[in-house]
Amino acid sequence: MLSPLPFAALSIDPISDLQQLTAFPFMVNALEAGTIVAIMAGVAGWFMVLRRETFAGHTLSVMAFPGASGALLVGLPAAAGYFLFSGGAAIVIGLASAKTGRRRGEESAVTGAVQAFGLACGLVFLSLYGGVLAGYENLLFGSFLGITRGQVLLLAIVAVLTLAFFALAGRPLLFASVDEPVARSSGVPIRRLSAAFLLVLGLAVAATAQITGVLLVFALLVAPPATAQLITPRIGASLALSVILGVAITWVGLALAYFYNHPVGFYITTVAFTVYVLARVARALIDHPTLLRRRPRLAEARV
Amino acid sequence: MFAQEFMRNALLAGTGVALACGLIGYFVVLRAQVFAGDALTHVAFTGAIAAAAAGVDPRIGLFAATIAVALAIGALGNRSNADDVTIGITFAWILGLGVYFLAVFSSGAGGGNGLLGARTLFGSIFGLGAADARLAAVIAAAIILLLAAIARPLLFASVDAATAAARGVPVRAVGLIFLALLGATAAEATQAVGALLLLGLLAAPAGAAHRLTPNPYLGLALAAGLAVLATWAGLTIGYLVPKLPPSSAIIAVASAIYLVAFISTTNLRELRPRLQLAHHRQDRELD
Numbered sequence: 001m002l003s004p005l006p007f008a009a010l011s012i013d014p015i016s017d018l019q020q021l022t023a024f025p026f027m028v029n030a031l032e033a034g035t036i037v038a039i040m041a042g043v044a045g046w047f048m049v050l051r052r053e054t055f056a057g058h059t060l061s062v063m064a065f066p067g068a069s070g071a072l073l074v075g076l077p078a079a080a081g082y083f084l085f086s087g088g089a090a091i092v093i094g095l096a097s098a099k100t101g102r103r104r105g106e107e108s109a110v111t112g113a114v115q116a117f118g119l120a121c122g123l124v125f126l127s128l129y130g131g132v133l134a135g136y137e138n139l140l141f142g143s144f145l146g147i148t149r150g151q152v153l154l155l156a157i158v159a160v161l162t163l164a165f166f167a168l169a170g171r172p173l174l175f176a177s178v179d180e181p182v183a184r185s186s187g188v189p190i191r192r193l194s195a196a197f198l199l200v201l202g203l204a205v206a207a208t209a210q211i212t213g214v215l216l217v218f219a220l221l222v223a224p225p226a227t228a229q230l231i232t233p234r235i236g237a238s239l240a241l242s243v244i245l246g247v248a249i250t251w252v253g254l255a256l257a258y259f260y261n262h263p264v265g266f267y268i269t270t271v272a273f274t275v276y277v278l279a280r281v282a283r284a285l286i287d288h289p290t291l292l293r294r295r296p297r298l299a300e301a302r303v
Numbered sequence: 304m305f306a307q308e309f310m311r312n313a314l315l316a317g318t319g320v321a322l323a324c325g326l327i328g329y330f331v332v333l334r335a336q337v338f339a340g341d342a343l344t345h346v347a348f349t350g351a352i353a354a355a356a357a358g359v360d361p362r363i364g365l366f367a368a369t370i371a372v373a374l375a376i377g378a379l380g381n382r383s384n385a386d387d388v389t390i391g392i393t394f395a396w397i398l399g400l401g402v403y404f405l406a407v408f409s410s411g412a413g414g415g416n417g418l419l420g421a422r423t424l425f426g427s428i429f430g431l432g433a434a435d436a437r438l439a440a441v442i443a444a445a446i447i448l449l450l451a452a453i454a455r456p457l458l459f460a461s462v463d464a465a466t467a468a469a470r471g472v473p474v475r476a477v478g479l480i481f482l483a484l485l486g487a488t489a490a491e492a493t494q495a496v497g498a499l500l501l502l503g504l505l506a507a508p509a510g511a512a513h514r515l516t517p518n519p520y521l522g523l524a525l526a527a528g529l530a531v532l533a534t535w536a537g538l539t540i541g542y543l544v545p546k547l548p549p550s551s552a553i554i555a556v557a558s559a560i561y562l563v564a565f566i567s568t569t570n571l572r573e574l575r576p577r578l579q580l581a582h583h584r585q586d587r588e589l590d
Contacts, residue, residue, distance in 0.1 A: 054387045054388055054391040055387060055391075058338075106514070108335055108337035108338060108506075109506050109561075110510065112341060112503070112506030113506050115341070115502060116502045116504075116506065116507065116554050116557070116558065117555065119499045120551040120554035121555075123499075123500070123548050127546060218391055218395040218398075219396070222391040222395065226391075226392060262403060262406060265399050266400065268399070269395050269398065269399025269400075270396060273392060
């Protein structure tokens with residue numbers, strides 16, 4: 001998680017910085033994986049934010065923890081565990097919310113129970129494995145440094161599948177997300193579409209969690225789309241902006257972690273949070289320009 | 304089992320935590336604020352690690368961080384749609400801060416620090432001393448008393464905020480106090496079941512109670528009772544099976560209770576389609 005190269009230093013010359021950044025294969029792998037993840041999370045997260053399913057998204061990302069520890073216990077590759085648990089949780093949440101009919105309190109209770117149960121499973125797997133919690137930090141908070149070519153390839157495949165789903169089902173999904181009753185009456189299969197979306201979100205999140213860690217997937221999944229939706233109401237523009245912001249945040253976070261001696265997760269979340277706060281402040285100032293103007297004091301008004 | 308001192312301590316602290324979680328959780332589910340509760344549990348992790356990095360008692364960090372963030376969420380949110388996005392982004396960042404503090408703490412003190420992180424995340428109820436357990440029980444009692452003091456206006460404000468406001472209930476203030484209590488509960492329960500697992504104790508018994516009865520007072524009692532039941536059963540399982548962490552056993556029992564409640568009430572509802580229609584119509588009218 002820490003910068004392994006004490007002699008790496010940020011200079012004023014951006015070209016030499018870029019050369020330093022790409023001088024080592026592990027860093028190239030990290031940048032490639034980060035870019036793929038950011039594009040996928042930017043698109044999947046955009047729909048997630050639009051549908052107000054951030055809690056479900058968070059729960060799916062947390063499922064990577066039991067996935068990884070379960071795979072460790074059985075001896076499967078970690079990626080298989082990630083996909084199994086995230087996909088399974090997506091199906092459970094999808095079924096349960098179809099049953100409860102999207103009443104908000106109940107649906108979130110289901111999601112919360114699924115999440116806590118998954119985490120409890122993860123802890124059981126770990127303690128069955130030998131009670132050693134070494135490396136749980138990497139599991140939870142990710143590590144960009146140990147990424148292999150194989151992982152990059154797997155990520156690329158998942159990203160292509162995810163993007164293909166959104167290319168095919170994007171329009172009806174958008175319709176269903178924006179105006180469910182009208183979409184239903186014009187024949188859009190709402191339930192199946194919602195369940196399929198959750199499943200794809202689970203896969204995308206499982207892929208992302210391998211890189212950013214279980215707890216920090218959220219930064220890439222929520223912050224860029226939420227910022228983009230604040231900035232523009234136009235669909236195409238805000239989707240594109242969400243992807244661009246995600247990639248930029250990832251690159252800046254990776255570069256900062258490379259040049260300064262702190263965990264990558266800290267930088268990515270901090271940059272993402274800062275960008276969101278700036279967008280929110282800008283939006284407030286544009287919507288209510290009177291906020292900037294000084295209010296006349298009572299004394300002045302009297303004069 | 305009761306002859307062991309650590310077990311008596313665990314039962315004392317666990318019962319207090321379970322009562323507080325069950326009662327608070329009932330309102331959390333009613334107000335659809337499970338995600339806020341989730342965020343606060345993660346904040347508890349950052350608070351404890353930050354206090355450890357600064358060399359203070361982790362408990363001070365726990366309570367300070369969760370209550371402060373709870374108030375911030377309450378102040379920023381207006382129960383509009385943007386809420387859960389704001390919560391999500393804020394707590395992602397706070398977790399990022401937690402990673403930072405963990406790195407600072409690990410490089411500063413050196414050795415054996417994975418233990419504090421793991422204990423904060425997953426709880427260590429069998430490791431509580433007698434003084435810790437008594438303190439936990441006292442804090443739980445204080446939380447429950449405060450909740451009882453605002454229970455009636457809180458219930459009114461949660462079920463129908465507009466009417467409550469019109470009748471002179473300070474809806475916003477009550478909501479803020481409730482969030483602060485939720486924060487305190489999160490900090491309190493972190494010591495018992497851990498920052499990652501306590502959501503189960505908040506959401507599962509309360510969710511089950513909501514499915515089983517529409518009566519709020521019966522539901523509150525049921526939520527608290529189910530939470531205590533899950534805790535006792537989980538502690539017993541953890542005692543009998545040493546390989547199983549007690550916090551996991553507690554959450555597993557709580558989830559099982561919820562599952563049973565979910566399945567049993569779902570079948571009943573499908574047998575009565577007319578009732579469902581009536582519900583739908585009511586929802587439409589409210590919209």
